[in-house]
Amino acid sequence: MQVAGLVTGERAPWARLMIVPPAIYAHRLGSGYGPDSSDAALRRSLEQRVDGLETDCCLTADGELVLLHDALLELGTTLTGWAHQRTAAEIRAGRLRHRDGTPSDERVLLLDELLELAPPDGTLQLEVKAHADPALARHTTGAICDRLARHPARAHSEILSFHTSACELAADLGFRARLIIIAHYRPDALASWARRAGLHGVCVEHFLLSSQLVGTLRASGLSVTTGTVNHPALLARLLPLGLDAITSDTPAELRATLAASEALALAA
Numbered sequence: 579m580q581v582a583g584l585v586t587g588e589r590a591p592w593a594r595l596m597i598v599p600p601a602i603y604a605h606r607l608g609s610g611y612g613p614d615s616s617d618a619a620l621r622r623s624l625e626q627r628v629d630g631l632e633t634d635c636c637l638t639a640d641g642e643l644v645l646l647h648d649a650l651l652e653l654g655t656t657l658t659g660w661a662h663q664r665t666a667a668e669i670r671a672g673r674l675r676h677r678d679g680t681p682s683d684e685r686v687l688l689l690d691e692l693l694e695l696a697p698p699d700g701t702l703q704l705e706v707k708a709h710a711d712p713a714l715a716r717h718t719t720g721a722i723c724d725r726l727a728r729h730p731a732r733a734h735s736e737i738l739s740f741h742t743s744a745c746e747l748a749a750d751l752g753f754r755a756r757l758i759i760i761a762h763y764r765p766d767a768l769a770s771w772a773r774r775a776g777l778h779g780v781c782v783e784h785f786l787l788s789s790q791l792v793g794t795l796r797a798s799g800l801s802v803t804t805g806t807v808n809h810p811a812l813l814a815r816l817l818p819l820g821l822d823a824i825t826s827d828t829p830a831e832l833r834a835t836l837a838a839s840e841a842l843a844l845a846a
Contacts, residue, residue: 599840600816601629601823602833603703605806606647607692610828613674614654615645616684620695626830630701630823632738632805635689637708637718642666643689643725649709656681661707662714689722693731701823702731705758706739715741723751738781746775754778756803762786769798779803779822784812792819810835 604623612618615633623631636646644666651657657664657672666688674684689704696702704722708714719737726732737748738756748755757772758781772780772795779801782791787804795802805825807813813835816824826832 599836600821602829603630603632603823603825604628604829605632605825605827607631607633608829613676613682613684614647615687616674617687618684623829628829630703631696632703632825634705634707635718635722636661637721638666638669639663640665643721644669645687645689645692649707689725693729702735703738704735706744712741712743715739715744716747719744719747723748723753745777749776756781762791765791765794769795769800772800773798784816787816787819789819
């Protein structure tokens with residue numbers, strides 16, 4: 579018999595090891611429930627328990643911060659061009675697209691709007707988006723940090739980026755910074771650099787994770803998270819690693835799977 583992708587009657591290995599289950603964050607504010615980083619996705623995610631929210635930030639031509647996964651506007655909205663070449667008002671005049679490409683009724687959110695709607699006690703992961711432009715990535719990072727500097731959300735926010743210079747800047751400004759990696763290359767060197775740069779942690783694509791990699795990063799005092807995980811079979815493989823958090827497009831469903839596995843472990 580299977581429950582949420584887990585075999586009943588068999589105690590999960592991670593439970594036998596007394597590993598603390600990971601926090602579950604809503605990827606792109608819960609893109610399984612609506613267009614990426616939309617108000618609809620966010621509100622659906624918040625209808626049930628969620629430990630944190632993850633979204634992407636793009637800097638506009640007039641210095642505002644909008645929540646867009648792709649800086650190239652035609653990839654996710656009814657607009658064209660690049661986010662940093664348009665004003666916030668121009669971007670918000672367009673509409674987000676559904677996964678099938680059809681226009682939705684949802685407009686692009688501002689970071690300020692998210693800060694008003696986000697739970698006061700949940701983690702907020704803000705990923706810097708600047709396509710192949712390290713200077714823009716740093717500029718965007720500076721703008722995010724400035725926006726958060728005097729906001730209560732600062733205490734539980736993280737700045738994420740593929741750009742090392744953006745992570746270094748966030749750390750220099752006193753924020754929790756997390757580098758995103760999609761290649762398994764010299765983890766010892768990566769951990770050494772991250773420790774020197776003052777990073778809080780690393781987000782590793784789930785298909786790269788192993789106990790050896792996680793152990794190397796943890797030995798340097800780094801937090802380890804992953805994403806994006808939507809399938810129960812993937813969750814089952816990751817739980818023994820003792821990750822700090824997992825992002826999911828459908829956080830409620832992933833949490834239900836996690837709860838089912840915990841219940842089986844207690845009953846065994």
